[in-house]
Amino acid sequence: MNVKVVNFIFILFSVSTLLLAGEKRAITFEDFFSMQRLGDVKVSPDGELVAYTLSIPNIDENKIFTNIWIINLKTRETKQFTECEKSSSGPAWSPDGKYLYYNHAGQIWKKALSGEEAVQVTDFASGASGTVFNTKGSKFLFTSEVYPECPDEDCNKKKLEEVENSKV
Numbered sequence: 001m002n003v004k005v006v007n008f009i010f011i012l013f014s015v016s017t018l019l020l021a022g023e024k025r026a027i028t029f030e031d032f033f034s035m036q037r038l039g040d041v042k043v044s045p046d047g048e049l050v051a052y053t054l055s056i057p058n059i060d061e062n063k064i065f066t067n068i069w070i071i072n073l074k075t076r077e078t079k080q081f082t083e084c085e086k087s088s089s090g091p092a093w094s095p096d097g098k099y100l101y102y103n104h105a106g107q108i109w110k111k112a113l114s115g116e117e118a119v120q121v122t123d124f125a126s127g128a129s130g131t132v133f134n135t136k137g138s139k140f141l142f143t144s145e146v147y148p149e150c151p152d153e154d155c156n157k158k159k160l161e162e163v164e165n166s167k168v
Contacts, residue, residue: 033059036057045096051081068080081111103129
């Protein structure tokens with residue numbers, strides 16, 4: 001992992017720890033639950049940008065919302081890359097560094113760094129996640145949970161509908 005990325009993560013962790021260390025008392029469930037969580041750090045192919053997930057809890061709604069952020073290692077400028085009602089995770093850089101692929105609403109999406117609208121690139125009933133590019137960058141792999149006895153997408157769709165409509 002890039003030394004700058006490790007330093008960035010250490011600084012971010014240190015600052016958040018210092019902010020919480022203001023008063024001395026035992027940590028409560030609310031303290032623990034309300035902590036923001038940094039995760040899934042990915043360095044761009046040129047080494048200048050880092051995409052990471054930031055999970056922000058909402059105690060009132062009993063939910064944690066995760067979005068993807070990007071930091072420019074040269075300028076230290078940080079910007080939120082995704083702003084979704086449903087969480088986004090699993091950032092993966094395209095080999096040319098112009099796009100970021102990520103998981104959202106059970107599918108894989110891609111969005112240009114130049115700011116265009118995100119585009120859904122998979123549409124599987126059972127969902128898709130975990131983008132990994134081939135060495136040429138011309139194709140990518142992903143994972144999807146399927147029924148082993150199903151030979152095609154229609155069969156998986158039918159099984160998922162049966163499970164959803166089941167009273168069990």
